[in-house]
Amino acid sequence: MTEKQELILETALRLFAKYGFDTTPTSQIAKEAGVSEGLIFRHFTNKDGLMDAILALSDERMSTHVSRIVELTDPLAQVHATIELPAKLFSEEREFWMLQFSLKWQKKYKNQPYQASTHQLELTQLITNAFQKLGYPEPEKEVLFLIMLLDGLSSQLMRQPSDEFIQTILAFIKSKYR
Amino acid sequence: MTEKQELILETALRLFAKYGFDTTPTSQIAKEAGVSEGLIFRHFTNKDGLMDAILALSDERMSTHVSRIVELTDPLAQVHATIELPAKLFSEEREFWMLQFSLKWQKKYKNQPYQASTHQLELTQLITNAFQKLGYPEPEKEVLFLIMLLDGLSSQLMRQPSDEFIQTILAFIKSKYR
DNA sequence: ATAAAAAGTGAGCAATCACTCACATAACTG
DNA sequence: CAGTTATGTGAGTGATTGCTCACTTTTTAT
Numbered sequence A, B: 001m002t003e004k005q006e007l008i009l010e011t012a013l014r015l016f017a018k019y020g021f022d023t024t025p026t027s028q029i030a031k032e033a034g035v036s037e038g039l040i041f042r043h044f045t046n047k048d049g050l051m052d053a054i055l056a057l058s059d060e061r062m063s064t065h066v067s068r069i070v071e072l073t074d075p076l077a078q079v080h081a082t083i084e085l086p087a088k089l090f091s092e093e094r095e096f097w098m099l100q101f102s103l104k105w106q107k108k109y110k111n112q113p114y115q116a117s118t119h120q121l122e123l124t125q126l127i128t129n130a131f132q133k134l135g136y137p138e139p140e141k142e143v144l145f146l147i148m149l150l151d152g153l154s155s156q157l158m159r160q161p162s163d164e165f166i167q168t169i170l171a172f173i174k175s176k177y178r
Numbered sequence C: 001a002t003a004a005a006a007a008g009t010g011a012g013c014a015a016t017c018a019c020t021c022a023c024a025t026a027a028c029t030g
Numbered sequence D: 001c002a003g004t005t006a007t008g009t010g011a012g013t014g015a016t017t018g019c020t021c022a023c024t025t026t027t028t029a030t
Helices: A003-019 A026-033 A037-044 A047-071 A075-092 A094-103 A118-133 A139-159 A163-175 B003-019 B026-033 B037-044 B047-071 B075-092 B094-103 B118-133 B139-159 B163-175
Strands: none
Touching: A003 A026, A003 A037, A003 A047, A003 A094, A026 A037, A026 A047, A037 A047, A047 A075, A047 A094, A047 A118, A075 A094, A075 A118, A075 A139, A075 A163, A094 A139, A118 A139, A139 A163, A139 B139, A139 B163, A163 B139, B003 B026, B003 B037, B003 B047, B003 B094, B026 B037, B026 B047, B037 B047, B047 B075, B047 B094, B047 B118, B075 B094, B075 B118, B075 B139, B075 B163, B094 B139, B118 B139, B139 B163
16 A cells, blocks of 8 residues: 555545545545545546545454454453444544444445444344343343444434543443443 | 425435435436426525425424424323334335435534434423433433434334334333333 | 556546526416 | 416536546666
């Protein structure tokens, strides 16, 4: 990955997150990245290719986070770590994950990111087992419940990202699982 | 509201929900509605005006649903009715509400629909009181929790709209509040 | 050093899109 | 009925956009 390639990806990510994919012209990406427009197409074929490259990074990063949760041995610790995941994602790379979540609603990339990825499935399986070990009578439904909750949490985090708010709500959610 | 005006709105709604606002040309709306393209602009000024007209309907419809919940006297019944709200919205007018939810993530209409409307606030207040009456120690946090949960539920409903799934998950959620 | 491959440029093209406008028809109004 | 307003048409326009391509510069390989 060239220095300019990374620069293009970073800029595209920032602009896509800020203005949306369809409303961000490749000319603007080139301008703000300080490269010629043609270079974008040389490296990423077309505008969709740019998005695909950004999404490929999503999988890598998610993989790291999930494997850290898998490493935990205590099932309750796994559940709590999962609850903390959205806030962690947003604190580390806000724009990147905001783009991910906004994409969930776009038809084009419906089968790509966060939601139905291998890691999502792996995590679901893990937390199902965790709930089972913790003695919950309906672990599958419990996981679905948690997924929905964290989905909504992500949505809240995008609007109200103050540290105080995050800590309060995380503590409250965790208090429901002990 | 003319017959053709309604036809345009319906068609625009369907196409916006299916393909997204930015990627739906006004020419296609006109074509599928069986009217001339110029008529769209005569009635709705510009493409944004079309969207605004659609969003104005959102407020009306939500108002009906919220006032029905307000009319209930039992606080637990209010909570349960709120839990059923997303599924109700989707069963009645799927495309319409899908568009609403997808819009949440678009910068342009961030201050418009579902989320921060008067009715959202009214409902939040109502359910806060309901939780208080039910003896929950932290009613404000409890409401936020429920909002997030229902947000995530909406997201699930869009992907997996089978009746069986909906009934199962609704029953499970409601079993948490009694 | 030289050739070949890769990286980088930017003017320009074809297509698309939101929107206009001159005009036609239909619906009210007195 | 005549006059006025509202509704409806669709070809045309200017601006924008994704993308190409002929070309230059830099890097790599031998």
